[in-house]
Amino acid sequence: MGQITCATEDSILFEKKLNQIKHIRTSSLGDSIVAIGKSFLGTPYVEKTLEVGTKETLVINLRGLDCTTFVENVLAFGLQIKGDKHLFLDFAKKLETVRYRNGEMNGYSSRLHYFTDWIRNNESIGLVEDITPELGGEIIQKPINFMGTHRNLYPFLADDTNYENILKVESDLAKESLCILPQNQIEAQEAHIQDGDIIALATSIKGLDVTHTGFAIRVDGRVHLLHASTSGSVTITKEPLVDYLKKIKSNTGIIVARPTLLSSQTP
Incomplete structure (x- = not known):
């Protein structure tokens, strides 16, 4: 995993979010996804949150989301509560898996910019x-x-x-x-x-x-x-x-x- 860009507030928000959702017990994965998604209600919309600096980094921003990062963060939290590891770095790796081609950040073009490409890649690794x-x-x-x-x-x-x-x-x-x-x-x-x-x-x-x-x-x-x-x-x-x-x-x-x-x- 490459360099991570995030604010101190994001690691704090991660802990709060995890405590909020880790006990979700629903009858289906879809219901769990919705429950996690609803936990973000009211989070501000912020565009271009991933366009940070001059070099591609793994941006984690739970304070403001655009439509794609909202979907990515919900899925990453879904993976987080599904697994047995609950550290911030584990979450970062899951986010990298969802966001980048073949689950690995390797420069700007490895990010799945086009959503149909995003779907195909995440389907190929069994996430959707x-x-x-x-x-x-x-x-x-x-x-x-x-x-x-x-x-x-x-x-x-x-x-x-x-x-x-x-x-x-x-x-x-x-x-x-x-x-x-x-x-x-x-x-x-x-x-x-x-x-x-x-x-x-x-x-x-x-x-x-x-x-x-x-x-x-x-x-x-x-x-x-x-x-x-x-x-x-x-x-x-x-x-x-x-x-x-x-x-x-x-x-x-x-x-x-x-x-x-x-x-x-x-x-």
């Missing part, structure tokens, strides 16, 4: 299962190259090595297809989406696969989204997921990944 095909998802081909074509938006890409490595990642992604459950078919499949499923919002924006992510949570029988909202904090959508998506002009549907947390590679 992409169930979109089972829900009737449709296969599409789309170039995923937003970072390479918008270099100026990513400070780390000012470094030529980082930039070339990201272009290589995007070249590999070009060989992969996307499976998306179209927006107009989600309601018909809602009964098959479980609490704790990861919901990734697919987009029509050129070069991007996903613009947002969170967890499915049922409220009065309907699937809502538990997420780090750009409106301010970790929250649950007031309206069902289906209605929430209709307000997003660029949304084309969703990708659904079910946490399994079964990886034998996870420390």
Whole structure:
């Protein structure tokens, strides 16, 4: 494991969080994921929390989350309470496993920047299962190259090595297809989406696969989204997921990944 970047407050928050959730006893993994996710309710939304310094480090920030780091931290805590090790460094290793290609931080391009890449990698090590095909998802081909074509938006890409490595990642992604459950078919499949499923919002924006992510949570029988909202904090959508998506002009549907947390590679 490489260098860790965190504040003293984060190690304190880790201990508080662990004490808060370590006795969670639920009937399913999905319920446990939701319970951990709900423990973050009200945590401020903060964008670009991982863009720290000039060299890639393992950033741990429990004081502010964006949509992806929210999902990552919830899964890492899920692994933490599932195991028998409860030290901060153990949590850091679990976060590294979730966030980086093959579970190892090796420079900026080893971070799983594109969420479909994130899903594939974590599926390959047994942490999640992409169930979109089972829900009737449709296969599409789309170039995923937003970072390479918008270099100026990513400070780390000012470094030529980082930039070339990201272009290589995007070249590999070009060989992969996307499976998306179209927006107009989600309601018909809602009964098959479980609490704790990861919901990734697919987009029509050129070069991007996903613009947002969170967890499915049922409220009065309907699937809502538990997420780090750009409106301010970790929250649950007031309206069902289906209605929430209709307000997003660029949304084309969703990708659904079910946490399994079964990886034998996870420390």
